[in-house]
Amino acid sequence: MLEDNYPGYNLIRNFNPKGKTFVFNLSKYDCYRLSKGKCSIQFEQEKYKDESNSIYCKECDYRYCISLAHSLKEKGVTNNLSPVRITRNSCGHYAITDGQHRLCSAANANIKLDVYVQDYDGQCRVCYWKKKSIKYRIKDIIKKNDEFLRRL
Numbered sequence: 046m047l048e049d050n051y052p053g054y055n056l057i058r059n060f061n062p063k064g065k066t067f068v069f070n071l072s073k074y075d076c077y078r079l080s081k082g083k084c085s086i087q088f089e090q091e092k093y094k095d096e097s098n099s100i101y102c103k104e105c106d107y108r109y110c111i112s113l114a115h116s117l118k119e120k121g122v123t124n125n126l127s128p129v130r131i132t133r134n135s136c137g138h139y140a141i142t143d144g145q146h147r148l149c150s151a152a153n154a155n156i157k158l159d160v161y162v163q164d165y166d167g168q169c170r171v172c173y174w175k176k177k178s179i180k181y182r183i184k185d186i187i188k189k190n191d192e193f194l195r196r197l
Contacts (some may be wrong), residue, residue: 054130054161062152066196067131068140068169069149075104085111086153104146113146114154121159129160138169138194152197169194 073080085107103109129144141148144160151158167173171194174181184190 051128051130051161054163056159057162058159059157060160060162061157062148062197063155064196066138066194067145067148068138068171068192069145069195070141070192071145072191073105077105077107077110080105084149084153085109086114086150110146110150110153114150114156117147117151117156117158118154129158130163131160132163132165134165134167134169134172136168136172138172140165140169149195149197 069076071079078084127143129147130142131144131148132140132142134140148158148160150156168176171185171190171192174192175185181190185193
C-alpha cells in the first residue's frame with residue numbers, strides 16, 4: 046500500500062483511468078497494441094494462462110501487459126514498485142511521469158489504482174507541439190509520433 050508522502054503530488058486512492066485521456070510515450074517496440082493493432086488484455090480470457098506470469102517478457106510481448114494486469118489485480122501497487130505518477134494538465138489531458146504500462150494495463154483490465162497526481166497550469170506536450178509544429182501535426186495524423194494521446 047502506498048503512503049501519502051510524495052513531494053508535490055497528492056495521493057489519489059482507487060483512481061479510475063477509464064474515460065480519461067493520457068499522453069503516452071510508446072512505440073511498437075514497447076507496446077503490443079502499437080505493434081499488432083489490439084491490446085493483448087482485450088483478447089478473450091481463455092487465450093492466455095497465468096503460467097506466463099513468472100517468465101520475464103519484453104514490454105512489446107503478448108504476455109507483458111496480461112502478466113502486469115494479473116499482478117496488479119492480485120497484489121496492487123506496492124511500495125517496492127515506483128508509484129504511478131501523473132500530471133493533470135490545464136488542457137484536460139493527463140501526462141504520465143511514471144507507470145504508463147501499469148496505468149494502461151489497469152484501465153484495460155478494469156482495475157483501479159492508487160496514483161500520485163499533481164496539477165499543472167499548462168498544456169500537455171502533445172497539445173503544445175500540435176500548435177507549434179506542422180511537422181508534429183503531420184506525424185500525428187499518420188501515427189508516426191511516439192508521444193500521443195489516448196483515451197482509456
